[in-house]
Amino acid sequence: MSSPTPHHVRVGDNLDVLPTLDGPFDLIYLDPPYNTGGRVVTAYDDDRDDWTSFMRDRLAQLPRLLAETGIVIASIDDREIHHLRILLDECLGADNFVGTVVWDGSTINSAHLLSVSHDYLVIYAADLAALQASGTRWRQERPDAEMVLEAATDAWRTAAGDRAEAQKRFRSWLSPLRATLPRGLTEYDRIDEHGRLYRVSDPGAPSVQKGRSFRPLTHPTTGQACPVPKRGWRMSDASMDRMLAAGMIEFGPDHTTQPKLKRLLADNSTAVPRSVFRQEREGARHLASIPGTGEFPVPKDVDVLARWFSTVAGPDATILDPFLGSGTTIEVAMRLNGTDGGIRHVTGIALDEGGIVENVLAPRLDHCEQVYGDEVDLSRERAVAPTVAG
Ligand SMILES: C[S@@+](CC[C@H](N)C(=O)[O-])C[C@H]1O[C@@H](n2cnc3c(N)ncnc32)[C@H](O)[C@@H]1O
Structure with a gap:
């Protein structure tokens, strides 16, 4: 038919x-x-x-x-x-x-x-x-987001899974473009251990709200508790557990630095x-x-x-x-x-x-x-x- x-x-x-x-x-x-x-x-x-x-x-x-x-x-x-x-x-x-x-x-x-x-x-x-x-x-797809994501994928591939090297390569590609690309895009300049391009963002809740997590996170290397934001985390305990499992929390060099949230460009390529x-x-x-x-x-x-x-x-x-x-x-x-x-x-x-x-x-x-x-x-x-x- x-x-x-x-x-x-x-x-x-x-x-x-x-x-x-x-x-x-x-x-x-x-x-x-x-x-x-x-x-x-x-x-x-x-x-x-x-x-x-x-x-x-x-x-x-x-x-x-x-x-x-x-x-x-x-x-x-x-x-x-x-x-x-x-x-x-x-x-x-x-x-x-x-x-x-x-x-x-x-x-x-x-x-x-x-x-x-x-x-x-x-x-x-x-x-x-x-x-x-x-x-x-x-x-709408952010103009140029696709190009930036491709460059990060390229850097990850050519660095053969070496995170520091991939980030170095990506940043040297990005450097001359920083003046012309929007800041909202160039903020994504970190590559994680899975090759994902991301930026970090403030993990603190904007105001005191019910259900927010106040639980301290344990630093993966030192095993000690990291500082909790004054108004708590911007998510519940359950969401925090999901973010930890997905590798979406960025810890500092040791427990004295407050952990940050990762934002992936791939998840934020529209605006x-x-x-x-x-x-x-x-x-x-x-x-x-x-x-x-x-x-x-x-x-x-x-x-x-x-x-x-x-x-x-x-x-x-x-x-x-x-x-x-x-x-x-x-x-x-x-x-x-x-x-x-x-x-x-x-x-x-x-x-x-x-x-x-x-x-x-x-x-x-x-x-x-x-x-x-x-x-x-x-x-x-x-x-x-x-x-x-x-
Ligand atoms: C700016 S063009 C539109 C172009 C179209 N969007 C395109 O991409 O091909 C305006 C069109 O409106 C048509 N037009 C003018 N008066 C019209 C009318 N009374 N009824 C229908 N179409 C009319 C013109 O013939 C012309 O093709």
């Missing part, structure tokens, strides 16, 4: 198609034309008022389609961000603004005064207060995402590498969207993209599904301007179906002819 078709593309003007869709969607990704005066913009005149009213009409449909726990991410540039923020405040509520992420990619203009290298991801929740109350925590990131734009190059695809000037990056989609929505998310363009959102969902076994479903709306559906979207989706196995239902029949300004 074949699996259900997970992704749907509707061809037409999103103003006409959106009212025919049923939600709820867990994630709505918006990548509207940026009002830059290029040919991408055809569904309205290249003019501020027209752009605003073009967007307002479409955004007005979002609340009906967004799940109560849903998230909206909108890509936008420097020129329109403040207008888009006002529009999104209007339609989703200013209280539901999560934040603005700055994506510093390479420059795409040849300006004489200011070479703008960034654009934005603007993030809103359907209900931010409920999202926060639910205890949801967004996490709450930061609001600024730097990543070279690769969307156009990637699209051009897909066989049979024609030109499309502004595809987004699969890697960047994959990171943010998997941060804000689960593996079974239903995703709506009203400005599908070349279909990046569908490739992102397929790639993520292929990686984590998820069942993300995308519904995208593509305006067929300049033959983009036949020349870019269809070949890209065919290719992705072959690579990832998910199916796409590309319905070319138009609900209503697109409103294309002259």
Whole structure:
């Protein structure tokens, strides 16, 4: 039995198609034309008022389609961000603004005064207060953590299990990078007897709390009791026993030094995402590498969207993209599904301007179906002819 078709593309003007869709969607990704005066913009005149009213009409449909726990991410540039923020405040509520992420990619203009290298991801929740109350925590792989972990593994391997030598090798690799890597990462500069990269942290409880251990630890060499933090250890007796058994307590040279806790980078390689990131734009190059695809000037990056989609929505998310363009959102969902076994479903709306559906979207989706196995239902029949300004 074949699996259900997970992704749907509707061809037409999103103003006409959106009212025919049923939600709820867990994630709505918006990548509207940026009002830059290029040919991408055809569904309205290249003019501020027209752009605003073009967007307002479409955004007005979002609340009906967004799940109560849903998230909206909108890509936008420097020129329109403040207008888009006002529009999104209007339609989703200013209280539901999560934040603005700055994506510093390479420059795409040849300006004489200011070479703008960034654009934005603007993030809103359907209900931010409920999202926060639910205890949801967004996490992303820490940039560069993987590289640091690999260097530690390398040092351990080449030192043939000699802990001091491995640590020396790792630190000499790390030394020139200390100025550029975040401190939160370079603090991990010790290698233990199992080859694990770690830092030490304060073992004391932040305040006097019930259930905390006050038990003195016995130093493994001297056999004498080590000092206990003033407010006790930050864990119970049972957790302390587990940490001792797992080799997660670092003793000093003798019993006069208070033992410390080990924190492994491998267990802490994710963090709450930061609001600024730097990543070279690769969307156009990637699209051009897909066989049979024609030109499309502004595809987004699969890697960047994959990171943010998997941060804000689960593996079974239903995703709506009203400005599908070349279909990046569908490739992102397929790639993520292929990686984590998820069942993300995308519904995208593509305006067929300049033959983009036949020349870019269809070949890209065919290719992705072959690579990832998910199916796409590309319905070319138009609900209503697109409103294309002259
Ligand atoms: C910035 S691009 C989106 C690029 C897309 N995220 C990608 O990675 O390929 C904006 C897209 O919105 C499309 N568009 C413009 N007006 C539209 C409308 N009324 N309905 C649907 N799509 C529209 C444009 O044709 C263009 O492909």
